[in-house]
Amino acid sequence: MTRYSGLRLLGHALSGHARWPRAWRAPDPKPSYDVVIIGGGGHGLASAYYLAKEHGITNVAVVEKGPIGLGNTGRNTTIVRSNYLFPENNHFYEWSLKLWEGLEQDLNFNVMMSQRGVLNLFHSDSQRAASARRGNSMRLNGIDAELLDREQVKAMVPLLDYDNARFPVFGGLLQRRGGTARHDAVAWGFARAADARGVDIIQHCEVTGIRREGGRVTGVETTRGFIGARKVGIAVAGNTSRVAAMAGLRLPIESHVLQAFVTEGLKPLVDMVVTFGAGHFYISQSDKGGLVFGGGLDGYNSYAQRGSLPTVEHVWAAGVAMMPCLSRLRVLRQWGGVMDMTMDGSPLICRTPVEGLYLNGGWCYGGFKATPGSGWCFAHTIANDAPHRFNAAMTIERFREGRAIDERGAGPYPWAQ
Amino acid sequence: MHLIDCPWCGPRDEAEFAYRGDATVTRPAPDAGIDAFYDYVFTRANPRGWHVEWWHHAAGCRQHVKVVRHTMTHAIAATGRATDILEVPAA
Ligand SMILES: Cc1cc2nc3c(=O)[nH]c(=O)nc-3n(C[C@H](O)[C@H](O)[C@H](O)COP(=O)(O)OP(=O)(O)OC[C@H]3O[C@@H](n4cnc5c(N)ncnc54)[C@H](O)[C@@H]3O)c2cc1C
Numbered sequence: 173m174t175r176y177s178g179l180r181l182l183g184h185a186l187s188g189h190a191r192w193p194r195a196w197r198a199p200d201p202k203p204s205y206d207v208v209i210i211g212g213g214g215h216g217l218a219s220a221y222y223l224a225k226e227h228g229i230t231n232v233a234v235v236e237k238g239p240i241g242l243g244n245t246g247r248n249t250t251i252v253r254s255n256y257l258f259p260e261n262n263h264f265y266e267w268s269l270k271l272w273e274g275l276e277q278d279l280n281f282n283v284m285m286s287q288r289g290v291l292n293l294f295h296s297d298s299q300r301a302a303s304a305r306r307g308n309s310m311r312l313n314g315i316d317a318e319l320l321d322r323e324q325v326k327a328m329v330p331l332l333d334y335d336n337a338r339f340p341v342f343g344g345l346l347q348r349r350g351g352t353a354r355h356d357a358v359a360w361g362f363a364r365a366a367d368a369r370g371v372d373i374i375q376h377c378e379v380t381g382i383r384r385e386g387g388r389v390t391g392v393e394t395t396r397g398f399i400g401a402r403k404v405g406i407a408v409a410g411n412t413s414r415v416a417a418m419a420g421l422r423l424p425i426e427s428h429v430l431q432a433f434v435t436e437g438l439k440p441l442v443d444m445v446v447t448f449g450a451g452h453f454y455i456s457q458s459d460k461g462g463l464v465f466g467g468g469l470d471g472y473n474s475y476a477q478r479g480s481l482p483t484v485e486h487v488w489a490a491g492v493a494m495m496p497c498l499s500r501l502r503v504l505r506q507w508g509g510v511m512d513m514t515m516d517g518s519p520l521i522c523r524t525p526v527e528g529l530y531l532n533g534g535w536c537y538g539g540f541k542a543t544p545g546s547g548w549c550f551a552h553t554i555a556n557d558a559p560h561r562f563n564a565a566m567t568i569e570r571f572r573e574g575r576a577i578d579e580r581g582a583g584p585y586p587w588a589q
Numbered sequence: 590m591h592l593i594d595c596p597w598c599g600p601r602d603e604a605e606f607a608y609r610g611d612a613t614v615t616r617p618a619p620d621a622g623i624d625a626f627y628d629y630v631f632t633r634a635n636p637r638g639w640h641v642e643w644w645h646h647a648a649g650c651r652q653h654v655k656v657v658r659h660t661m662t663h664a665i666a667a668t669g670r671a672t673d674i675l676e677v678p679a680a
């Protein structure tokens with residue numbers, strides 16, 4: 173692997189950037205591998221990278237039906253944070269955030285990790301109490317959290333509607349170490365670093381079946397033929413139910429559409445991630461100047477990577493209620509992604525009832541921040557045939573055993589999670 | 590964007606409805622055991638294709654409408670009352 177550096181950038185500038193070597197190979201699939209990962213999103217690529225790096229398992233293929241990183245990895249609003257209430261979640265996400273903090277050095281790739289802070293607003297006394305409780309839970313688990321009053325928030329984000337008649341701003345819960353990262357770069361960085369350690373990244377190769385013998389996985393059927401594997405890991409986000417069904421599994425997951433939006437470019441307006449507490453809305457500003465924002469799910473089962481207009485209107489209305497100056501802006505781009513929503517809003521990184529088959533999914537609308545932690549824990553689970561303590565609770569069985577990890581307390585209604 | 594033909598009110602905008610999920614799951618008998626209840630509460634077929642589902646006409650007549658809708662194209666093939674058995678297209 174050619175190391176990237178400032179000096180190298182300068183050198184290639186002299187030749188008009190025409191001679192950069194390709195960042196990863198385009199190999200044909202081998203007849204078999206030790207591990208095949210289905211899905212070349214951030215999670216699949218990170219899993220392959222950590223299998224090679226942490227466990228010395230390099231005879232690995234990532235099999236992706238399209239080009240890598242064009243699923244939810246390339247469609248999200250890039251918010252990275254670890255501000256969860258329940259220890260099962262906050263230990264895991266905090267470990268992921270720690271990996272983010274060293275990711276650029278580790279991968280030798282600029283993922284544009286920007287710890288600009290994530291601020292969750294609250295608008296009533298009871299919301300303040302809930303925020304204080306979540307902040308305390310974070311601090312008890314060693315995670316940074318600060319409860320800000322109205323004046324402190326005002327000093328940071330002056331453009332909010334502080335005296336909104338229905339939703340005045342009472343304060344906010346701030347995680348300074350949270351922020352954003354460049355979504356595409358995360359996929360590319362993991363792909364390049366995994367490839368350098370010997371992982372085959374096989375694009376335009378769709379998995380159409382999971383072959384089993386005597387209850388054990390033996391490989392995957394693909395559009396480029398059968399690929400043998402001792403172990404198979406599923407990391408296909410919105411398609412989790414469909415791929416798991418290839419191995420006869422029926423999961424506590426529904427696929428739902430979530431939309432995102434980007435405005436015209438502006439001079440600096442918001443320098444952190446701000447979320448509304450009285451409706452589903454979150455916003456940040458990209459380095460190009462566009463405001464990147466989103467809201468809640470459209471709220472019906474969908475595999476279409478696009479949503480409906482009532483949700484567009486609802487999200488923008490929430491945005492304007494929080495930050496009235498947004499009403500003057502034009503939205504340039506809008507799209508949707510397919511969320512693998514679980515029945516409790518928390519993910520799955522686990523073994524399955526099929527021997528040699530492992531599952532990574534159920535990321536809902538919050539899996540981008542999990543990318544390094546998820547890959548790291550999934551690699552551990554596959555390599556050891558047992559979970560790490562960070563993902564020990566993230567099993568399929570938790571639903572049957574009454575151990576759901578329901579942060580929102582929404583119940584088994586994925587469209588409400 | 591969905592236009593849902595409520596059997597009581599006629600074609601109405603999706604914004605008037607509250608989604609209530611998969612209409613193919615049915616509550617097991619009280620003594621059916623934990624696995625049957627686990628499946629009922631938690632697991633779903635989650636098809637990419639035709640899906641039979643509930644839409645509550647919350648901002649209209651407040652009836653539950655049964656809808657056959659495609660999860661890839663968002664096309665609606667049929668709507669009916671809760672007790673209606675609706676035809677699901679082959680593909
Ligand atoms: C609009 C939107 C906003 C979001 N905002 C945030 C946010 O701010 N913060 C956050 O943390 N998370 C956010 N998320 C969630 C986050 O994007 C996802 O949870 C995360 O990117 C999932 O990564 P992944 O690698 O699991 O999935 P993906 O990137 O979707 O990768 C899965 C891959 O599997 C491939 N695949 C599927 N089926 C097959 C098959 N049969 N054979 C081979 N390959 C297959 C797909 O082509 C795809 O490339 C958002 C998501 C969306 C859509």
Ligand SMILES: [Zn+2]
Nearest residue numbers: 595598646650
């Ligand atoms: Zn009606």
